[in-house]
Amino acid sequence: MKQILTTLLFILLCICNTAVLHAQRQSWFILPQDTDAEIDTATEAHYVCLNKSIPAKNQLFLFFPGTGALPAYYQLISNTAADMGFHVINLRYVNYEAVNHASLCGGTNTDLDCYEKVRLEIIDGTDRTDLINVSRSNSVENRLIKLLQYMQKNYPNDGWKQFLKADSINWSRIVTSGHSQGGGHAAIIAKYHKIARVVMFAAMDYNARTMKPANWIGSNNATPSSEYYGFSHQRDEAVNFTILSNIIWKAYGMDAYGAIVNADTATPPYNNTHSLTTNLEPAPGPPQLNKYHGCIAVDFFVPKLQDGAPVYKNVWEYLLSTLPTTSIEIDDGVSPRGFRLEQNYPNPFNPTTTIRFSIPKTEYITLKVFDVLGNEISTLVNGEMTAGEHSVVFDAKDLPSGVYFFQLKTNSLTKVLKAQVLK
Numbered sequence: 142m143k144q145i146l147t148t149l150l151f152i153l154l155c156i157c158n159t160a161v162l163h164a165q166r167q168s169w170f171i172l173p174q175d176t177d178a179e180i181d182t183a184t185e186a187h188y189v190c191l192n193k194s195i196p197a198k199n200q201l202f203l204f205f206p207g208t209g210a211l212p213a214y215y216q217l218i219s220n221t222a223a224d225m226g227f228h229v230i231n232l233r234y235v236n237y238e239a240v241n242h243a244s245l246c247g248g249t250n251t252d253l254d255c256y257e258k259v260r261l262e263i264i265d266g267t268d269r270t271d272l273i274n275v276s277r278s279n280s281v282e283n284r285l286i287k288l289l290q291y292m293q294k295n296y297p298n299d300g301w302k303q304f305l306k307a308d309s310i311n312w313s314r315i316v317t318s319g320h321s322q323g324g325g326h327a328a329i330i331a332k333y334h335k336i337a338r339v340v341m342f343a344a345m346d347y348n349a350r351t352m353k354p355a356n357w358i359g360s361n362n363a364t365p366s367s368e369y370y371g372f373s374h375q376r377d378e379a380v381n382f383t384i385l386s387n388i389i390w391k392a393y394g395m396d397a398y399g400a401i402v403n404a405d406t407a408t409p410p411y412n413n414t415h416s417l418t419t420n421l422e423p424a425p426g427p428p429q430l431n432k433y434h435g436c437i438a439v440d441f442f443v444p445k446l447q448d449g450a451p452v453y454k455n456v457w458e459y460l461l462s463t464l465p466t467t468s469i470e471i472d473d474g475v476s477p478r479g480f481r482l483e484q485n486y487p488n489p490f491n492p493t494t495t496i497r498f499s500i501p502k503t504e505y506i507t508l509k510v511f512d513v514l515g516n517e518i519s520t521l522v523n524g525e526m527t528a529g530e531h532s533v534v535f536d537a538k539d540l541p542s543g544v545y546f547f548q549l550k551t552n553s554l555t556k557v558l559k560a561q562v563l564k
Contacts, residue, residue: 165192165194166191166192166220166223166224167190167192167193168189168190168191168220169188170186170187170188170189170213171186171187171189171291172185172186172187173185173186173284173287176287176288176290176291177283177284179278180278180279180283180287181278181279182279183233183234183237184233185211185212185213186212186213186233187230187232187233187284187288188212188213188216188219188229188230189229189230189231189288189292190219190220190229191223191229191299192224192515193299195223195225195226195515196226196509196511196515196546196557197226197228197300197555197557198225198226198227198557199300199303199314200337201227201228201230201304201314201316202219202222202223202227202228202229202230202316203230203232203315203316203317203327204222204229204231204319204323205232205281205318205319205320205323206231206232206233206234206236206319207236207321207324207434207435207439208236208237208242208322209236209237210236210320210323210439211233212231212232212233214439214441215320215438217440217451218438218451218457219231221451221457221458222457222461224515225458225461225462225514225515226515227316227461228300228301228304230288230289232281232285232288233284234263234281234326235273235275235280236263236322238273239321240256240260240322240346241256241346241347245259246259246272246346246348246355247349249350250348250350251350251351253348253353253354253355254355255272255355256325256346256348256355256356256357257329257355257356257357258272259272260326260329261329262280263280263281264280264281264282264326264329265277265280265281266278266279266280266282266283281326282310285310286305286308286310289301289304290305293305298553310334312330312334312335312336313335313336313337314337315336316336316337317330317336317338317339317340318339318342319341320344320437320439321343321344321379321434322344323342323344324340324342324343324344324371325341325344325346327339327344328341328344328358328369329357331362331363331368331369332357332360332361332364333363334363335363336363336368337368338364338369338370339364339368339370340370340371340372341369341371342371342372342437342438343372343373343374343377343379343380343434343437343438344371344380345380345385345389346389347381347385347388347389354389358389358392358393359394366393366394366395366397367398369395369415370395370415370416370417370460371385371390371393371395371417372417372418373385373386373417373418373437374419374421374433374434374436374437376420376433377431377433377434378431378433378434379434380434386416386418390415390416396416398414398415398416399412399413400412400414400416401416401417401418402416402417402418403417403420404417404418404419404455404456405419405420409458409459409462410459411459417456417459417460419437419453419456421436421444421452422444423435423436423442423443423444424436424442424443426442427441462513462514480499480551480556481498481556482496482498482549482556482558483497483498484558485535485547485558485560488560488561489560489561489562490560490561490562490563491537491562491563491564492536492537492562493534493535493536493537494534494537494560495533495534496521496532496533496535497531497532498531498533498549498556499530500526500528500531500551502528503528504525504551504552505524505525505552506524506550507520507549507550508520508533508547508548508549508550509521509547509548510545510546510547511545511548512543512545513543513544513545513546518545519535521533535547537562540562541564542561542564543561543562544559544560544561545559545560545561545562546559546560547560
C-alpha cells in the first residue's frame with residue numbers, strides 16, 4: 142500500500158509540473174511499446190521534451206532514472222535541459238534491481254567485473270551474465286533507437302534524426318546523465334563511446350566486500366576525463382560520499398579539474414570544478430525513501446524556492462553550460478548549396494566581430510545572439526533578404542566576457558555557431 146501511495150504522489154507531482162511548463166516547451170509521455178511492439182518489460186512511459194524557442198544545441202540530453210524510478214520523476218532537470226536548447230529524452234529502461242544490490246554485484250559477490258557485465262547487458266542486450274536477463278528488444282540501445290525513430294517520424298522538423306546514424310546511435314551528439322544506477326549507465330556508455338559529456342548524480346560502483354571500485358571505472362575511456370562531471374549530497378543514505386569523492390571521482394580523473402565545491406555556498410562557475418556537492422535539506426517526502434540520495438535530481442525531494450523553481454537549477458545549468466553548440470541543418474543534415482553561416486571573425490573578439498552568411502534564395506531570415514543560458518541578447522537581422530552572401534557587424538561593448546551563440550534561421554533551416562567575448 143505504501144508503494145502505491147508513493148507512486149500516486151509522484152504521478153500527482155508530475156501532473157502539477159506538466160501544468161506549469163514553459164509556454165514554448167513541448168513535452169511527451171511516450172510508451173516504449175508504441176515505438177516497438179517487441180518491448181515487453183519496463184513499459185511505463187519515456188519522458189521527452191524540447192523547447193523550440195531556444196537556439197538548438199543540436200545535442201541530446203539522455204537521462205537514466207535510478208533503480209525502480211520512472212522518467213516522470215525527473216521532469217525538473219529534464220525541463221531545465223530543454224530550456225537550455227537540448228533535445229531531451231528521459232528513458233524508461235530495465236532498472237528493477239540496483240547493480241550494487243546483493244542479488245546482483247553487492248552482498249557477498251567479490252567479482253569486480255560483475256558491474257560491467259550487468260550494465261552492458263542492460264545497455265545492449267547481449268547475454269553476459271546469468272544474474273539478469275535483458276533481451277536486445279528491451280535493451281537501452283534498442284529503446285533509444287526506436288524512440289528516436291518514432292520522434293523523427295511524428296515530428297520530422299524537430300531535428301531528432303541527427304542523433305541517429307542509419308539504424309544506430311550517433312553518440313557524439315549525446316550527453317549521458319543519470320541518477321544512482323542511471324548515473325553508472327551514463328558513465329559506462331562514455332567508456333565505450335565518445336560522447337559529448339557525462340553527468341553523474343549520486344552514482345558509483347564500489348564493492349564493499351573487497352573495498353575496491355568496479356574494474357571498468359577509469360580505465361581506457363573513449364570519452365576524455367575532461368567531460369566527466371558529478372553532483373552528490375554529503376549525507377546521501379545510499380552512496381557514501383567519502384568513498385565517492387575520494388575514490389570514484391578520482392578514478393574518473395575529475396580531481397584534475399579542481400577541488401570539490403559546495404554549491405550551497407558558491408555560485409557558477411564554481412571555480413570550474415567538475416565535482417560538486419550539497420548539504421541542503423531535501424523537500425519533505427515519503428519517509429521510506431532515501432531523501433538525501435534523491436534530492437539532487439528527483440522532483441519530489443528537490444528543494445524548491447518560493448516560486449517553485451528548483452534550488453539546484455544553477456547547478457544543473459552549470460553541469461551542461463560549457464558544452465559547445467553543434468551546427469546542423471534540421472531538414473536532412475546536409476547543408477543545401479548556398480546556405481552557410483561562417484565562423485565570426487575575429488573570434489574571440491572585443492568589442493566587435495563580423496558574421497558572414499549566405500542563403501540560396503530570397504527569403505525571411507533571423508540572425509540572433511544568445512547567451513549560454515539561452516537568453517536572447519540581440520537580433521541582428523529580422524526580415525527578408527536576397528539570395529547571396531551577407532555580413533553583419535556585432536558590437537558586444539555592453540556585454541561581459543563569456544560564450545555566446547549566433548543563430549541563423551530560415552523557414553526550414555537553422556545553423557548555430559559559438560563565439561567568445563574576451564575583455
